[in-house]
Amino acid sequence: MAISDYIEDLIYRVLAGDASEEERQVFEEWVRENEEHRLFFREVERAWYTGKYSVKWRNVEESAAWQAVEHKRESRRRKRIIRIGWSVAAAIVLLLGMTWVFFPSGKKTPVVAVQSVVKPGGAKAVLVLSTGVQVVLGSERADTIQEKGFSILNVADYIDYSRKDSVALGRPVYNELRVPTGGEFRLVLADGTVVYMNSESRLKYPVRFTGDKRLVELEGEAYFDVSRDEVHPFVVRTERLDVTVLGTGFNVMAYKKGARTEVTLVSGSVDVTSGKISEVLTPNHQFVMNNESREYEVKTVNVDTYVDWKNGILNFDAMPLDELADKLGRWYEVSFFFSKESLKQLKFTGAFRKYNDIDYILFLIESTTNVTFKVNGNVITVNEK
DSSP states (O other), X not given: OOOOHHHHHHHHHHHHTOOOHHHHXXXXXXXXXXXXXXXXXXXXXXXXXXXXXXXXXXXXXXXXXXXXXXXXXXXXXXHSOOOOOHHHHHHHHHHHTOOOOOOOOOSSOOXXXXXXXXXXXXXXXXXXXXXXXXXXXXXXXXXXXXXXXXEEEEOSSEEEOOOTTSOOOSSOOEEEEEEOTTEEEEEEOTTSOEEEEOSSEEEEEESSOOSSSEEEEEEEEEEEEOOOOSSSOEEEEOSSOEEEESSOEEEEEEOTTOXXXXXXXXXXXXXXXXXXXXXXEOTTEEEEEETTTOOEEXXXXXXXXXXXXXXXXXXEEEEEHHHHHHHHHHHHTOEEEESSGGGGGOEEEEEEETTSOHHHHHHHHHHHSSEEEEEETTEEEEEEO
16 A cells, blocks of 8 residues: 555654644544555554653664664654655564554544543642642742751652752651642652652652651552662552562552552562551562452553553553543543443553543544544543444
C-alpha cells in the first residue's frame, strides 16, 4: 500500500503531539477510511511508542537506527518533504523484539469523540507544612521553603528534602504532600528516597527521619525508589497494609475508595503485612488484596504495565473499561457514565503518552473496542456501537 509523504508526516506529528486541530481531524478521517489505513497506523504507532517512550527500551533512543528515524522526522517537519521508509519502522520493531497487542477493530467504523476542551494533567501539588500552612507547588520558578529552620528545595515538578545544609531538628516534624485530580509530582525525601506521586494521592512523612525506621503514610498511588539503608527499614503504611523494604523500587496503589490494594515490585524485595498476612515479594510479582473481603493473591505480572505512569505513559493490558475510566478520570479530571453495565467489562490493551489530549485517546479506544464516546464538558458517556 502506497502512503503519501503528507500522511506519513501527519502520523508522526500526531504521535509527537505537534498536530494542529485541523491536522488531527484530517488524520482521524484518513484512519476511518479503511482497514488498511488502521493497520498501517497501528504498526507505526507501536514502533513509535515501544521505541521511544517505553522505559524498558530507553536505550533504543541512543541507537543508530532510532537516531536516523528522529533525524528524518525532524527533517520532515522543517522541509515538509518527508520520506521515512516502512523498512526503518519494521527494523525498529525487530530490534525491540517486542510484541504490542491491539484487539481487532472489526469492520464497524468508529465514531469520533466530540471535540472536547479536556486537557491532560500536569505537575501540581500542595505542600502542607507542620504549622498547617499550605504551599501551592508547580511553579516554574525555583525557590526554597523554610520549615522550622529546615530548607526544602522547591522546583517546577518536585521538592527536595535531601539537602545537607539544613539544621538538625529536635522532635519529628511532619509534612504532607497532596496531589489533586489531574496532578502528578515528585518528592525527594531526606534520605534520598525518590517518590513519584500519582493523581488523587497524599503522602505524610517526616522532614528528617529519626528512630529505627523510616515511616511514611500513603493514600492513593505512588512509586518509591528507596535509598538503601539496612539499619533503618523503609515502611510505607496504607489504610490496609504495610510495605517494608531496605532499598528497592516498587509501586503501591491504595486509593481509599478503590476496590483493591496493590503492591508491585520492580526490583529488590518487599515484605507486605496486614494483620496475620505476611508475604515477601520478589521482582515482577504483585500483591493484590480485595479491600472488602481482604482476600489476596500474589501473581507474576509485567511490571511496566503498573509503573509506566511515572514515565509519561498510560499502559493498559486487557484492562476492563470501568477501571480504565477511573485512571483516565483521575488524570484528565473527567467522569465517565456507562449507558450499559455490560460495557464496563469490555477490555482494552494499548499504551499512550499521558500528555495527549483525551479526544485522541478516546478515538483510539473507539477504533479497537465496541464503544463510542460522547463528551459533554467533563462528563464522558460511553455507548455501545
